[in-house]
Amino acid sequence: MENSNDNICLPLPVTISNWFTTYKQREDYLVNFLKNILPSSDVKDIDEELRKLFPLTKRKGKVTNKPEKSSLMAMRKCIRLYLNQTKTYIQYKQMVPLNSLWLGYMHHMLGIKNFTSLPMNFTHSHWESINHRLIKADFHGAIITIVKSKCPSTIGIEGIIIQDTKNTFKVLGKDNVIRVIPKASCIFRIHLEHNVYFDVFGKELCIRPTERSVKKFKNFQIPDL
Amino acid sequence: MKKPSAINEKLCQGKDVFERMNYLYQASLFVSSQNISLASYYSSILSGCAKKAVLRIEHNVKRSICKVCESPLIPGKTAKVRLMAKKQKIIKTICYVCKTIKRIPIKKKHTLWFDQPESLIEIFDYNLKTETNNFKTCNSRDSIEIKCYSYNWQN
Ligand SMILES: [Zn+2]
Numbered sequence: 290m291e292n293s294n295d296n297i298c299l300p301l302p303v304t305i306s307n308w309f310t311t312y313k314q315r316e317d318y319l320v321n322f323l324k325n326i327l328p329s330s331d332v333k334d335i336d337e338e339l340r341k342l343f344p345l346t347k348r349k350g351k352v353t354n355k356p357e358k359s360s361l362m363a364m365r366k367c368i369r370l371y372l373n374q375t376k377t378y379i380q381y382k383q384m385v386p387l388n389s390l391w392l393g394y395m396h397h398m399l400g401i402k403n404f405t406s407l408p409m410n411f412t413h414s415h416w417e418s419i420n421h422r423l424i425k426a427d428f429h430g431a432i433i434t435i436v437k438s439k440c441p442s443t444i445g446i447e448g449i450i451i452q453d454t455k456n457t458f459k460v461l462g463k464d465n466v467i468r469v470i471p472k473a474s475c476i477f478r479i480h481l482e483h484n485v486y487f488d489v490f491g492k493e494l495c496i497r498p499t500e501r502s503v504k505k506f507k508n509f510q511i512p513d514l
Numbered sequence: 515m516k517k518p519s520a521i522n523e524k525l526c527q528g529k530d531v532f533e534r535m536n537y538l539y540q541a542s543l544f545v546s547s548q549n550i551s552l553a554s555y556y557s558s559i560l561s562g563c564a565k566k567a568v569l570r571i572e573h574n575v576k577r578s579i580c581k582v583c584e585s586p587l588i589p590g591k592t593a594k595v596r597l598m599a600k601k602q603k604i605i606k607t608i609c610y611v612c613k614t615i616k617r618i619p620i621k622k623k624h625t626l627w628f629d630q631p632e633s634l635i636e637i638f639d640y641n642l643k644t645e646t647n648n649f650k651t652c653n654s655r656d657s658i659e660i661k662c663y664s665y666n667w668q669n
Contacts (some may be wrong), residue, residue: 383548387541394537427534429541429556451552495662496579499562 381463383432384449391430395481398426424493426500429454432480433460436488439474446470453498535560538577539586546586550611571591573628583612608663 300306310318316339323335399422434447446468450457458470458477472491480486496504534658542556564571587593587607591662598604598617627633631635 379549379552387544390537390540390544394533396535422530425530425534427537427559429538429559452555498559499566502534502563503566 378465379451379461380465381449381461384451384461385431388432388449391427392481395426398422423487426477427498428458428494429498433458434478434480435470436478437477439475440471443470443475455497456495527625528567528569531563531569534585535563535569535571538563542586543588546588550585550592554580554583554611557586558584573626577616577618580609580612580614582614583609585609585611587616 320335321338324332327335357419398418428450429452432448433450435443435445438444446460446462448460448462448468450458451461451467457471458472460468460470462468472494475491477489477491477494478486479489538556538560542553542560545556546553561571561579561584563569579585579603580587585592587609589595589607592610594608594610596606596608598606603620605618605620607618608614609616
């Protein structure tokens with residue numbers, strides 16, 4: 290047993306180690322071989338040709354450190370993430386003025402002095418143009434309730450829209466809790482005045498808020514819910 | 515015969531986007547006293563709208579938004595304003611949120627193109643009888659651009 294243990298620590302006999310080749314040896318062998326075979330005019334180019342890299346070679350070229358992505362974006366992301374953490378710091382009472390600001394904006398947007406003069410039926414002459422304007426409007430600060438939904442637990446939630454993403458609304462309820470509601474499976478009722486409201490299929494709002502102001506909408510869409 | 519408002523709307527391209535941007539700016543100023551991250555979110559949508567619709571933000575509005583974190587810069591509340599006079603006279607604003615410094619150089623006889631009287635060609639009035647809301651058309655180089663000019667937000 291002792292003998293075998295000693296054998297492990299000993300260097301390998303020369304006869305065996307000759308069998309092994311290292312990377313450098315193989316490279317030298319290749320260069321020598323090429324120098325012998327190629328005509329004398331091409332010998333100069335051997336070094337250059339070997340240095341070239343091919344798409345599937347195992348050896349990689351020098352990895353240059355890419356400059357880090359602009360710190361501006363990282364900064365913005367940090368602040369955006371902050372929004373999810375500070376849930377309890379927004380209070381419903383403080384956000385009520387935002388809704389009155391939004392109502393003033395909607396007056397300008399629709400070009401109407403009173404919301405009661407909005408068209409009620411599709412037979413009205415302004416029906417289409419007002420629909421077009423409504424869907425391009427901004428919904429931050431609107432008071433909404435959910436009328437119908439595929440998910441029964443979300444029905445009846447009421448609150449002010451705080452954030453508007455592609456597939457969700459973030460709604461601040463009267464109990465100062467922010468809820469995330471998926472748009473696609475809901476019908477929203479957006480309140481304008483005391484008794485004036487309009488119902489919207491959530492599926493038609495599934496656009497990023499910045500893209501909404503530019504996108505062109507089809508006149509007729511078949512709602513599926 | 516067309517109504518005057520209908521004609522105006524054709525002339526002022528992107529009126530609805532301007533109104534939206536106006537609202538978002540007011541909203542972000544309002545919210546900044548409560549939640550700064552929400553305020554920066556609103557003004558980032560403002561700049562996103564301007565990018566998408568290829569419209570320019572009015573320069574005073576643009577200068578009052580931090581270029582890094584996009585939160586509104588209100589002197590005393592979210593920003594520190596200092597005057598510097600080494601080599602060049604500079605207005606220096608420091609954002610409290612991200613500590614970025616914004617420097618705007620001043621020259622004595624230099625006024626911005628938008629502030630010069632000859633840049634103004636026509637004013638459209640979109641009043642709803644009680645409120646004021648002005649849109650100004652400006653001629654800059656060879657293209658005609660329209661800028662949103664109204665800001666009547668009360669604290
Ligand atoms: Zn900043």
